[in-house]
Amino acid sequence: MALDKILSIGGKPGLYRLLTQTRTGFVGESLLDGKRVTVGMRSNVSVLSEIAIYTLEEEVPLKEVFQKIKEKESGKKTAISHKAEKIELEEYFFEILPNYDEDRVYTSDIKKIVQWYNLLVENKITDFTSSDEEPVTSDEEE
Template sequence: MTLEKILSISGKPGLYKLKTQTRGGFLAESLLNGKKINVSGRHNVSLLSEIAIYTLTEELPLREVFKKIYEKEDGGEAISHKEPKIKLEEYFFEVLPDYDEDRVYASDIKKVVQWYNLLVRNGITDFSETEADQNEAVSEEE
């Protein structure tokens, strides 16, 4: 499974897998505990495939950051998101040396590390480009 069907829902902990569309929203399953919840249109929902991290030169898609962590950790889990702020920032600097320290906060780094570990624990390690990303890259070249 790719990041296309993985969601972050504001106000709800962890990540969710998109299961099916309903009349008033959709059904999602928590990656933390497997519970299913009904998500209405009032919730602020983000697809992981649409999130990017600021670097000094561009916005890097989150899947690229996950890919770098995956390579650094040889497919294993990263450090705990509960580590002190300075340790998280040092770790993130090792993974992404050109991240924009003014626009990427410690809370963002904590979330990225927590999400990565949650995805790896659930066997979701396909951080490759989606078809939509590839089509977008081709259209930009034309």
């Protein structure tokens, strides 16, 4: 499953798999507990494939950051918890993305990235390179 079907919903913990769209929003399934939730159009929703991380030169797509974590951790969960101390999280993230913009990427962002990566690995969603290798046009028919 590609990251363009995985959502972060403002005010709700974890990540959600997009199941279907409705007239007034969409239905998502939690990756944490499998419960379904209906979300309206006014909710703050982010698609993981659209998120990027600031570096000193450019913005790096989140899927590339996840791929770097996957390579560092050999496809397993991270060695560090998202609840670790600020300095530990920053040191870990510096190993993953040495040129990240420390003024624009906050510790809370790093915590989310580590937590989301571990949640995706738990749900066996680890193919972060598929959209680069295959044409994406067939998925974007809207």
